[in-house]
Amino acid sequence: MELPELFLQKMQGLLGEEYQDYLDSFGQERVYGLRVNTSKISCEEFEKICPFPIRPVPWIQNGYYYEGSAKPAKHPYYFAGLYYLQEPSAMTPADRLPVNPGDRVLDLCAAPGGKSTELGVKLGGKGVLVSNDISNSRAKALLKNLELFGISNMYILSEAPHRLAPHFRDYFDKILIDAPCSGEGMFRKEPAVIKSWLEKGNDFYAKLQREILDSAVQMLRPGGLLLYSTCTFSPMEDEGSVDYVLKKYPELKVREVEPYEGFCPGMPEQVEGGDDLLSRCVRIFPHRMRGEGHFLALLEKEGEKERPLTSSAAGVGGLKELPEEFRDFAKLLAWKPAPERLMLRGEKLYLLPAEGADLSGLRVMRSGLLLGECKKKRFEPSQALAMHLDSDSYENCISFSAEDSRVIKYLKGETIEADKAASGWVLVCVDSFPLGFAKASGTVLKNKYLAGWRWQ
Numbered sequence: 001m002e003l004p005e006l007f008l009q010k011m012q013g014l015l016g017e018e019y020q021d022y023l024d025s026f027g028q029e030r031v032y033g034l035r036v037n038t039s040k041i042s043c044e045e046f047e048k049i050c051p052f053p054i055r056p057v058p059w060i061q062n063g064y065y066y067e068g069s070a071k072p073a074k075h076p077y078y079f080a081g082l083y084y085l086q087e088p089s090a091m092t093p094a095d096r097l098p099v100n101p102g103d104r105v106l107d108l109c110a111a112p113g114g115k116s117t118e119l120g121v122k123l124g125g126k127g128v129l130v131s132n133d134i135s136n137s138r139a140k141a142l143l144k145n146l147e148l149f150g151i152s153n154m155y156i157l158s159e160a161p162h163r164l165a166p167h168f169r170d171y172f173d174k175i176l177i178d179a180p181c182s183g184e185g186m187f188r189k190e191p192a193v194i195k196s197w198l199e200k201g202n203d204f205y206a207k208l209q210r211e212i213l214d215s216a217v218q219m220l221r222p223g224g225l226l227l228y229s230t231c232t233f234s235p236m237e238d239e240g241s242v243d244y245v246l247k248k249y250p251e252l253k254v255r256e257v258e259p260y261e262g263f264c265p266g267m268p269e270q271v272e273g274g275d276d277l278l279s280r281c282v283r284i285f286p287h288r289m290r291g292e293g294h295f296l297a298l299l300e301k302e303g304e305k306e307r308p309l310t311s312s313a314a315g316v317g318g319l320k321e322l323p324e325e326f327r328d329f330a331k332l333l334a335w336k337p338a339p340e341r342l343m344l345r346g347e348k349l350y351l352l353p354a355e356g357a358d359l360s361g362l363r364v365m366r367s368g369l370l371l372g373e374c375k376k377k378r379f380e381p382s383q384a385l386a387m388h389l390d391s392d393s394y395e396n397c398i399s400f401s402a403e404d405s406r407v408i409k410y411l412k413g414e415t416i417e418a419d420k421a422a423s424g425w426v427l428v429c430v431d432s433f434p435l436g437f438a439k440a441s442g443t444v445l446k447n448k449y450l451a452g453w454r455w456q
């Protein structure tokens with residue numbers, strides 16, 4: 001791999017004696033990681049059932065390495081949303097942003113959802129996740145991944161950050177900015193990134209990052225935490241962008257990140273007039289840890305810690321009773337959706353987060369959980385609902401073992417045969433983890449798995 005000369009010069013200046021170790025890391029094989037969806041399965045259980053060898057990522061509780069020869073995206077457990085494939089260093093930002101159930105969380109540059117899926121899990125169904133990406137096509141992948149993980153208390157948006165700010169002033173408890181960047185930390189994993197580095201350069205991204213940070217600061221409540229991350233080594237985009245907000249907003253302070261022995265401190269000396277506390281930032285280098293290059297900074301907005309009660313407006317769905325078409329189906333659910341949290345848009349029925357939000361004029365990809373469609377006198381449950389349920393929360397489940405050939409047939413969209421006769425909407429599971437719905441008639445299970453999600 002040929003690395004640009006200018007980049008190498010900068011790395012030499014940054015790393016000094018360690019420069020050669022960094023260059024040597026290009027001769028080592030890249031590492032592969034997955035992160036367990038702990039809202040569906042504990043790490044302990046996952047370690048028991050995982051069909052290929054895994055080893056823990058030492059600084060991430062639910063992170064694991066797997067061998068490059070394993071095919072984790074070609075296993076039914078992947079389709080059941082039990083894990084997300086993610087490079088280990090990239091697991092760090094969502095892990096080190098302390099999110100608690102009930103928080104209002106914004107993921108501003110979220111697609112395809114590597115961090116949002118974890119933030120959603122940390123919320124445990126309480127509070128709200130607003131997950132945004134400026135790119136509409138990438139936001140579609142974000143929607144799929146959040147649905148696959150079974151997250152329901154969310155709004156998915158596709159907007160420029162400055163358009164969100166007036167809707168959410170001082171609103172969020174936690175914000176994650178996994179910023180667009182020049183990607184220097186990914187040169188080993190994805191050499192194609194070098195081309196865009198050559199075309200755009202660090203200045204282009206530094207300007208964009210500062211604009212995004214400006215909008216985010218307006219949306220962070222006093223007392224709230226903002227985690228800024230990149231996958232580049234460029235001091236201009238890393239400590240430089242953080243220093244920019246520290247100087248512009250004196251109410252922001254850099255906080256310590258939960259440590260790990262392989263983390264390197266931030267480098268204030270790389271930024272002209274850089275605040276000493278920039279050393280609290282974290283740098284991840286591939287010659288120091290088994291992962292690619294990353295940077296993170298945790299910022300706190302000081303001030304009155306009281307939390308505003310509502311967003312700029314609480315626009316909830318507000319039905320008075322369950323729609324007639326949905327009533328029989330709802331009897332099969334162990335939980336009862338509150339009518340005031342239901343929203344009917346055309347035939348589509350949504351369960352909105354308890355926390356309302358005024359999203360008027362914004363490009364909204366999803367509000368809450370799509371429960372299904374109210375057709376003429378009948379209800380058709382959605383794929384998202386299947387992924388949100390577990391086998392204890394729905395009465396009519398049929399589970400196959402992962403080795404049963406009917407599982408892959410089901411995932412391919414084929415009609416399958418059950419061992420026992422059933423009727424109505426059946427939740428098809430693999431080892432008790434839901435995959436999707438089927439319509440049963442006797443032992444025949446007519447396939448209702450979402451066409452766009454099928455096993456290829």
Ligand SMILES: C[S@@+](CC[C@H](N)C(=O)[O-])C[C@H]1O[C@@H](n2cnc3c(N)ncnc32)[C@H](O)[C@@H]1O
Nearest residue numbers: 109110111112113114115134135161178179180
């Ligand atoms: C590093 S990627 C995010 C990866 C994501 N957080 C994950 O873990 O899967 C940066 C994202 O920022 C988005 N982006 C680029 N410019 C943006 C802007 N001005 N505002 C918000 N998002 C932007 C890109 O579309 C891209 O998806």
